[in-house]
Amino acid sequence: MTLPLTFSPEVAQARANGAAIVALESTIITHGMPFPQNVETARAVEDEIRSHGAVPATIAIMDGRIHIGLTEAELDRLGQATDVAKLSRADLAACLATGGMGATTVAATMICAHLAGIHVFATGGIGGVHRGAETTFDISADLLELAATPVTVVAAGAKAILDLPKTLEVLETHGVPVIAYGQDNFPAFWSRSSGLTAPLRMDSARDIALAQRMRTALGLPGGQLVANPIPVEAEIASHEITPVIEAALQQAQAEGISAKAVTPYLLDRMYEMTEGRSLTANIALVLNNARLAAAIAREMVAG
Numbered sequence: 001m002t003l004p005l006t007f008s009p010e011v012a013q014a015r016a017n018g019a020a021i022v023a024l025e026s027t028i029i030t031h032g033m034p035f036p037q038n039v040e041t042a043r044a045v046e047d048e049i050r051s052h053g054a055v056p057a058t059i060a061i062m063d064g065r066i067h068i069g070l071t072e073a074e075l076d077r078l079g080q081a082t083d084v085a086k087l088s089r090a091d092l093a094a095c096l097a098t099g100g101m102g103a104t105t106v107a108a109t110m111i112c113a114h115l116a117g118i119h120v121f122a123t124g125g126i127g128g129v130h131r132g133a134e135t136t137f138d139i140s141a142d143l144l145e146l147a148a149t150p151v152t153v154v155a156a157g158a159k160a161i162l163d164l165p166k167t168l169e170v171l172e173t174h175g176v177p178v179i180a181y182g183q184d185n186f187p188a189f190w191s192r193s194s195g196l197t198a199p200l201r202m203d204s205a206r207d208i209a210l211a212q213r214m215r216t217a218l219g220l221p222g223g224q225l226v227a228n229p230i231p232v233e234a235e236i237a238s239h240e241i242t243p244v245i246e247a248a249l250q251q252a253q254a255e256g257i258s259a260k261a262v263t264p265y266l267l268d269r270m271y272e273m274t275e276g277r278s279l280t281a282n283i284a285l286v287l288n289n290a291r292l293a294a295a296i297a298r299e300m301v302a303g
Helices: 009-017 037-051 072-080 089-097 106-115 141-148 164-173 205-218 238-254 259-273 277-302
Strands: 005-007 021-024 055-062 065-068 085-087 102-104 120-122 152-155 178-181 185-188 191-197 200-202 224-227
Touching: 005 009, 009 021, 009 055, 021 037, 021 106, 021 277, 037 055, 037 072, 037 277, 055 072, 055 089, 055 106, 065 106, 085 089, 089 102, 089 106, 089 141, 102 106, 106 120, 106 141, 106 152, 120 277, 141 164, 152 205, 152 277, 164 178, 164 185, 164 191, 178 185, 178 205, 191 238, 200 205, 205 224, 205 277, 238 259, 259 277
Parallel strands: 005 065, 021 055, 021 120, 085 102, 120 152, 152 224, 178 200, 178 224
Antiparallel strands: 055 065, 055 102, 185 191
């Protein structure tokens, strides 16, 4: 069966030229913000990657095809669509087979990026082990994808609403390199430090790119998680954001929110409780991750 890949003209040209390419997910567009702010933010992230010497490839499922890069019209269509499926490894193939429209999570974006020959992916934060997972077994597929698919993922750590110590334990168990960029502490999404020491530290995009190439040479499966701390000026300190997270988690539990609905619910509640500051910080960290991912992608193609 031929892979159902559709490349945007910009990405097709970049592939032909051997240019640096950075993959971007699409759930931030469909499940993260309302229209038109979602499309405006997506374009801002794409422009940030372009301004740092790489080509953006926003990935989404449309009309039964994996779109690697979206045109202006396709991005507008996705941003205004309703009832878009939130896709991970388990439901990606089913959506394609039935001709549906879906937004890719971290796991699904990694799969599609790898199929398209893209080695670097910028996102906000990865999924992980949810609090209470010892009874619910709620663990994001993102963690196992990092262990299986050779894509370097640049994120501001794991989302701070998760159980971060358990998330790091699962990543360690599955042999996923967790690299803090420019600091020793593992960042916590809106905050620069989680209070946990990262397993690895690297201070240059070149070292990160070399590490991924070395994994490939050694025959080691999987990718890398690059934990890039939010810029200082955009940070919401841990002591300030933690009580908000706890309150949002209690509300989710009281309302019986579970599975894929948990993260969007919590992010919405935190937006309300921080009067929009959490979203402002989210946009800042995604842009910051895009800049670092572009630098890593340039080093990947430089050899």
